[in-house]
Amino acid sequence: MLQRNALAEEIWLRDNKIAPYYGQTDIKDPALSQFKPIYSSSEIEQAVDYGQSAMDAITRNAFTEQHNLSMSGGNLKTTYFASANYFNQRGVIIGSDYKRYNGRLNLDHNISNQIKVGANVLVSGSTANNTLTGGSNENGGIITAAIYWAPILPLQAADGSYPISPYYPNIPNPLSYSTLTNTTGNNRILSSAYGQWEVVAGLTAKAQFSYDWSTSRTSAYLPTTFLFGSQVNGEASIDETRAYQKTMIYSLNYNRDIAPRHHLNAVVAYDYESGGGDYLSAANQNFISDIVKYYNLAMGQADKPSVGSSKQAELVSSSVVARAIYTYKGNITVQASIRRDGFSTFAEGKKWGYFPGVSAGWVISNENFFKSIAAVNYLKFRAGYGETGNPLTLGSAFNLYGSAQSPYFGDGQVNTGISLTQAANPNLSWETRAGINAGIDFGVWGNRITGSFDYYSTTNRNLLKYVAYPVGFIINGVYINDGKTRSTGYELSLESKNLVSKNNELSWSTTLNFSHYLNYWLERADMDLKTLPKYEIATGKNAPYKPVYGYQSSGIFKGTFGTAPAWMPGMLPGGLIIVDKAGYDEKGNLTGPDGSISAADHILLGNADPKYSFGLGNKFTFKGFDLNIFLSGMVQHNWSPLNGARVLETQMNAHGWNAMVGAAEPWSSQHTESNIPTTLVDGSYAQYQNSAGYWWINSSYLRCKSLMLGYSLPAKLLSGQKVFSNIRVSIDAQNLFTITDYPGLDPELNAGNYYPLVKSYVFAVNCTF
Template identity: 30%
Template sequence: MSYSVKRSRCKQFFRVMRITTLLLFVFIFCMHAENSSSQNVNVTIKRSNTELENVLNDIEKQTDYLFIYNKFVNVDRKVSVNLKKASLEEVLANLFAGTDVKYSVDGSYILLSAGGTTTTIPLSAQQGKTVSGVITDINGEPIIGANVVEKGSESVGTVTDVDGKFTLALDKPTATLVVSYIGYLTKEVPVGSQSVLKIILSEDTQNLEEVVVIGYGSVKKSDLTGAVGSIQVDKVQGISVKSVDQMLQGRTSGLYMVQNSGMPGASSTVRIRGGNSISGGNEPLYIIDGMPVYPSADASQTALSPLNSIPTSDIESIEVLKDASSTAIYGSRGANGVIIVTTKKGKSGKTSVAFDAYWGIQNIYKKYDLLDSRSFERLANEALVNSGGAAIYDESLIPATTDWQDLTSNKNALTQNYQLTVSGGNDKTTFLTSFNYFDQEGVIKASEMKKYAFRANIDHKISSTINLGLSLTMTKVDNNRVGNSVLQSRLTTPPNLPVMQDDGSYTFSDNNGVITFDNPVGVINEKVDWHTSFRSLNNAFVEWNIIKGLKFKSSFGIDIDYATNKSYNPRSVYSGSQKSGEAKKVSNNTYTWINENILTYTNTWGVHSFTGMVGYTQQQSTYDGFNAGSYGFLNDNLQMNNLGSGTTYTAPGSEVKKWALNSYLARVNYTVNNKYLLTASIRADGSSRFGSDNRWGYFPSAALAWRASEEPFIKDLNIFSNLKPRVSFGITGNQDGIGTYPAYALLGSNGYVAGGDKVTGYYPSQVANTNLKWETTSQFDAGIDFGFFNNRLTVVIDGYYKKTRDLLLKVKVPGSSGFSSGLKNIGEVENKGFELAINATPIEGDFTWNTSLNLTYNKNKVLDLGDVSFIYPSQPGQDETGIHLGRIIQVGQPLGTFYGYVYDGLFSTTDDIASSAQPTAKPGDIRYKDISGTDGVPDGVINDLDRTIIGCAQPKLFGGFNNTFSYKNFDLNVNTIFTIGNDVYNGTRVTMENMQGSTNMFASTMNYWTPDNQNAPLPRPLRSKAVMRVSNQYVENGSYLRFQNITLGYNVPAEFLNFTKYVSGLRVYASLQNFFTITSYSGDNPEVSKYGQDNLGAGYDAFSYPFAKSVLFGLNVKF
């Protein structure tokens, strides 16, 4: 059934994959063919006025020969040579013509002598005595290009290859090697009697200059003036993380992430320093390899993170830009923060191959305890009798119980991931390609995601001044989903009903015909809901180093995003039977291109350092959507593959939308004496989305920092290895989440049938507003960076305040306009808080302990809503009659506020009722507090005026605590995340404790009120919906501490891999994911957001897809 749905798309995708792979490997083959041909005795050298030693090194690199010479040969002599594919003899004759240097070839050695002396091959070389080994860092990763020199003999030396290995012929049998590499402490190693060495270099934490990627460039971390969080990707890649966005959770301060659902492929909600907008977007801007990439919307309009298109093993670094000085360079897209992802690239040297894989099983984290058939019938009878009806079940019988939870659960759901990476290159061209396959079965049957990804990064030097680069990513995702009907009915379907009737049909009504429902087993077995997406990210650049310090880079990127949904609701399930089967096809295609042109100048004179950047960018995006459907099928055989076989067609829909953005930008970085730092930037954005009066927006920023630790009076304290206070201010904007044409007058269409013909008419559907403009966010940040004990302990503290003005909200307009509402810039929201990030290495050696802790406190508040003090989110504008999921937007309160009645226990006696505001109640009913009337004081009536603030979904404090322990070849990673002070509205409980007796409920509902059980927590059973009021009865503490990942790994020693010359490294590991959560929340998962990235629907749980715990086993192999 699913094969027919996916067949054509799969064929098309794999055809593209095959062609691309073939072309890529032809390119790699040609490149290596060129590299191999350079290993003969013909050499090409072009040098002008350079030392002779440099030319000799060039010859050694292009041949198998090694030069040996004595002190009488002047290798510092200036020479010029320009020979192409010349013989070795011709080159040597050219170099030494007119000098007293004599040369001779002896085996693989070229001997040079001068001044009447004779040069001979060293004894160690004559005897073939060599020393070899491997150089790694403390984590066992090979160090490529490390210098290995024999102490006291500067002419005897080599560098390590792509695997960190070296081989060196020694002058002295008992030599000492001097090993060095940039960023690491130089180490001297006596050879002694050893012939094979394993050398470990430690980082020079005092002098190591970490580079941080920022918008349109990079800076040394010591020169950073803004608030930027860097994810330690190498730490995360040692564990099995299913998606890139999960790599972010709990890893840096200021970033709050919620995995909205346990469904495979589900989106996450990401907030950086709180939510700024009410109706606009709150997700950060994502930059992948310099290219802005937007969340894709699948055919069901579910937002999907752009990070899902990148396999986790392909990530080189992730930076989170938080303050305005860091994000203002992105202007109208920077208000919500920016996440910059840089993928891995190839390195020159031998081609390397890596294979990463993991396998595992998932199971539902929590199974609910529900009523069995006997308890269900007893409670149902009680509800009917209490409502004035008669009992319908014979309680003397013991009916069979159907465990709908068990029948719909996918036990030991398989998860598997495979990635093959090939990289390498030469001095001109480097490449990296990867192939990834990921398959995750859901813990609910019929839910699954399969992802196929191909990625390539290629860089090529045309000349010493011009570089080219190409980045290509193709991702195909097949996703089968189960809808809300299954997630709810697997819990609520009465347990006394069988799955199938005697005639072989699925049961979809109770024995008395009181309720009808979608049989969850039937829906799982018969319904089709297949989503397919294909995304291709392509970015090419040319970089021209015009003169020293002046560089121009131009890039062009294309983002192609296709999404389709094919669904069929069959006649065999209740909802499908109402229309005799219903089929739908939906297609959403988005095409985005961007061109960026950046000119950068860098110069240093005296104590001054300067980097200036100017740029121009342009971007355009086109969306093309289509949907069609039909119902009324004779049978279910054709499903959605022939819409024309349905007897009734739903009206097809289609639309095309475009938007464009033109921008000018500039930034200056200025440093004095390597201590006083200034960063200033400005960006001008022109957007097609806004009115003619406000089409352009301007977004400036400035930041100052002082490297106080470089001051002599601070150095003399011998306390700080780093001390840097900093301050910044800037303005950013937001244009997301408000549609494509919010400022324009639009026309809609409608029609009617007259005389058998359809007549179509057009009408104004949206009022124009030429004054519409950006939401603007101003942000002030003050921070300080500490480093102690050569930065083995670092502490970063930030405090911030940001205010968003000119919120884009729908407001009421005069009825004479013909419209009920329109979009307008009104309202303000603020976020203020502080962040703390601590990184430490308390123990270092054979046993090493690395630990990090990050904490964030953020307080969000609505400051202004124009002419009103509150808005109900369910209504456009200021309509005060509706309520949406118990939500309210109110001045003085944070976004995500719960609003409802206050639960005041249960009535026990008629006297209690007589003196209450609920005179029609009976003993055992819920009592609500009478809070207010029209004059603000209790009025003896329970109505809408008695609703109040009952909770908030936003945490007061959140963060992560991560630890890595390593002992020799073993490593243990323990990652925890936590929130404090957030509430969850448990909408599942509202239904599962409704006490109506028509659907199944929690087993705890048997402890309900009766005259003999007046202290019971739940009201008497009743077929009234009054017990389902939104109240604080269902608001629970959502704080939690979760052990997100526990991974134990083992690096197989090199000596155990000597049986094969192909494997250079092997690591095996086992992981427990989401196995332990400490929380008082009674539901499945306190980390939940039923309505996805909607800022107003956060913390709402109503039959959400179950959370999963996983056991995984993996390996990393290097060849």
């Protein structure tokens, strides 16, 4: 309330052009109509505190339980493996939970010494009750509703109904989200079978088939207790997607010592896959009772119940692979392979690509001359070059016409329209990813320290990209084979056994991994360059694949009315000063500073990809106890959530929404020394200020992903019975703490209102029979 009053007063000062900051009007000018606070001081004193914030009301402590059972067995001819799993999670937000069931059966049978057949079936099903999250304004879902909720109102009325906030009556009451139904059921059957025949010793022919079938159905009902339901007297809907993937692989594998110390593994394989899916939806409104929910859609009384369906184009791929791996003395390996891949979405005559690869490895520590270096017990060098193809799965090379644009005529009847929905590209073909990599694996001091280091440089040529046509063309853009990008990086992983006691009573080991990569443009196609903004760097290491462009800011303007920088005339005090970097000439090319702020002043602020990722694990064991601590983190930058979520004229004043309140006051005529931007929106410069470097902040973090303490019952305790061979109990605290300067809910998520990452504690019992 105090925040809203202060903001309203600042707006009043600006709108009445009061000196010294907003104009030349004297605040004591008798012609002025005086400022009226939104809340009087008596209203503020009498405000009821309902003792519970809306955010507390929609969240709860939750639990997860999981039960696993597995068994295996068989005889000389036949073996089996079967398992069942149940997982149940109650969500931290009211109305959300998730249950999953899995069953699995593997059978292998030897018909003869040469012929073997087998089959696997995996069946899984899950049911999730969802709440609504992640939209904007009134469609922002339960978390937004809770953030917007004015804390001076009761969340539920005495009669059990859910009142609507008079300040922003378009969003449902946050508690009322618990009364809606939104259930997603997923089912999947993955079955596969194989047969293999050892034709002669070392030569195996194999055929494999698999079929993967999955469905996902969301059934929803918005009841009359929920604002969006009450507006239409109940709304029920069912949406279902189904997907299939068929795979067929024939292979011939030769794996044998061809002479002493010479080993050959050669494979020829043929692979054919096809996949697709479809979609069906139905919805109705205006039900006589909330009881029927989505069970009988026909009972609704809407003028036009809605139906929809679609079927995806089937994606077909085919490959032939030939690969040979030659090993000498067990420690020198040379591999060569070639693939011929075909994919249906590419243009006629452009569907096939050849992708070769070679690599070699040398375990140098196995060589006799190396044995003298006692400290190093394992050392391997690896290097390789390989090409692979990336298929286009989101579009195709062909003209497509669809009925996306249909007008209404008569008294409201839809009339089907046809329009071009995809432009043809008769040259569209494979994107090729060509990578070189080199690495070492090592172990020193009797494997007390082991690790690996890899360096790679991957170049993607003929990159598949949807590129825009020039403004005014009959369709927005087309898939093309754009230029080249390159990704270079390294990965380091180390494991150290810091402490190993003789009788295994006490041990401590540490694992560390660290990686870095940079993905940037090497070349771009002419068509891409045509529509690329002039301020963007087209190629080179300063042209990251995921660039973040914005404006350079040079502090806060704190001067009085009329003293704004020459290139930002009339800017509001307390606003970010943007640096004038460039302008446009008549042909749209960049010039030097032009004395005004425009899109030409964009600069590269950074890279949306993280700079470094790392993980650090420590494991301690003592007798039956074990303790695992795993930390992970990233060095990165991100947009500050404070820009959108702070006290702001367009949000708090317009709709009475709550805001994140920082530790310090933003600039206002009461706080003229503040270095935090004003809460007023500067019509002339807000669009530039909102993407100023000021808001592109360090979001690096270190998070304790998992802290697990376990205890295995000593063998002698179990020796008295024959049921259990091993029992272990453990407790796992996930996401226990995060160290970061990032002011948002979570540095791993975008600034927004998505389902939060939860801190969870898992208690487990593991029995082996």
